[in-house]
Amino acid sequence: MHKTKTVIIGGLKTGGGAPVRVQSMTNTKTVDVKKTAEQIKRLEKAGCELVRCSVPDHESVLALKQIKKKINIPLVADIHFDYKLAIEAMENGADKIRINPGNIGSEEKVIAVINAAKKHKTVIRIGVNSGSLQKNVKYSLKNKSNNADANIMVASLMEHIETFEKHDFNNIVVSLKASDVMTTVEAYKLFSKERDYPLHIGITEAGTEISGMIKSAEGLGILLYEGLGDTMRVSLTAEPELEIYAAYRMLSNLGIRKYGVEIISCPTCARTEINVIKLAKDVEKMTMYIPKPLKVAVMGCSVNGPGEAAHADIGVSGGKKVGIITVKGKIIKRVPKKDLLKEFNKELMKFIK
Numbered sequence: 001m002h003k004t005k006t007v008i009i010g011g012l013k014t015g016g017g018a019p020v021r022v023q024s025m026t027n028t029k030t031v032d033v034k035k036t037a038e039q040i041k042r043l044e045k046a047g048c049e050l051v052r053c054s055v056p057d058h059e060s061v062l063a064l065k066q067i068k069k070k071i072n073i074p075l076v077a078d079i080h081f082d083y084k085l086a087i088e089a090m091e092n093g094a095d096k097i098r099i100n101p102g103n104i105g106s107e108e109k110v111i112a113v114i115n116a117a118k119k120h121k122t123v124i125r126i127g128v129n130s131g132s133l134q135k136n137v138k139y140s141l142k143n144k145s146n147n148a149d150a151n152i153m154v155a156s157l158m159e160h161i162e163t164f165e166k167h168d169f170n171n172i173v174v175s176l177k178a179s180d181v182m183t184t185v186e187a188y189k190l191f192s193k194e195r196d197y198p199l200h201i202g203i204t205e206a207g208t209e210i211s212g213m214i215k216s217a218e219g220l221g222i223l224l225y226e227g228l229g230d231t232m233r234v235s236l237t238a239e240p241e242l243e244i245y246a247a248y249r250m251l252s253n254l255g256i257r258k259y260g261v262e263i264i265s266c267p268t269c270a271r272t273e274i275n276v277i278k279l280a281k282d283v284e285k286m287t288m289y290i291p292k293p294l295k296v297a298v299m300g301c302s303v304n305g306p307g308e309a310a311h312a313d314i315g316v317s318g319g320k321k322v323g324i325i326t327v328k329g330k331i332i333k334r335v336p337k338k339d340l341l342k343e344f345n346k347e348l349m350k351f352i353k
């Protein structure tokens, strides 16, 4: 476990051994206060612990102030290029800002941002992405990876870090995201040898619901297994609630946090008497945002189903004429197939209570 410093983001303890925090980003126009706040409320319900909004202009900064009043989780302002927007975002209540100092401009501008962060006790995430690296990085790394891109990313980040440290600022979280899995992994591993600032981990532009989850699970899985990561985002071209679901599944599967429902479902075979693919999808949809840690089994047949689901808290299996509902491996109900999902939902709710 890589021990990091603790930072407090709007009251949320991050790093220093705190649980790995799950975050997402809104995809609404930030100026649309109603839609953005509604989306954040849905994210909160799904388990999101901090949320980032893009702040591309002055109107978005003003919206940020309104959004902040309507939500209950820390708010992160995503700033590119304009240091004045970074300062305004902090003045308007952002708990954390995310900048890439490389596109903020001169050191004077970065110092102005640092001074505002000191004044408002705002955390700054210094985010270096492989796609927007500055040229002429002078920093020389003591340790090096075989991955040249990872070396450049970390050297670039270290150059920024030195500026922040020179001005006595260490209320910092860092990120080193690439869309290539191994570059990302190597960059975080390398940086962790240099400094102990909390790490926000993610694979940038990971992809769609399926491909993005695979890439993120690979990259973040390796990092988390290595003890690296204090906050995480599973970046998907999909609705952001899904990012939260995916993050908790990864953390739960690795035994890092226990949160939400794990679906155990059979691959189906010639023995099945029901449409297992549909049933499993329906059960997944039904249980997706239940925070309680549970194992739920969906099996295709009553020959092997209940036995294979014995380790689940609650299960549902198909059968010839009836479906079977099990609790802790014991059959509690046989129901007509057409009522299976409805009856399963009832039993699930009872079980949760």
Ligand code: SF4
Pocket: 266, 267, 268, 269, 270, 271, 272, 273, 299, 300, 301, 302, 303, 304, 305, 308
């Ligand atoms: S539970 Fe039944 S249907 Fe599913 S894979 Fe096993 S034998 Fe086949």
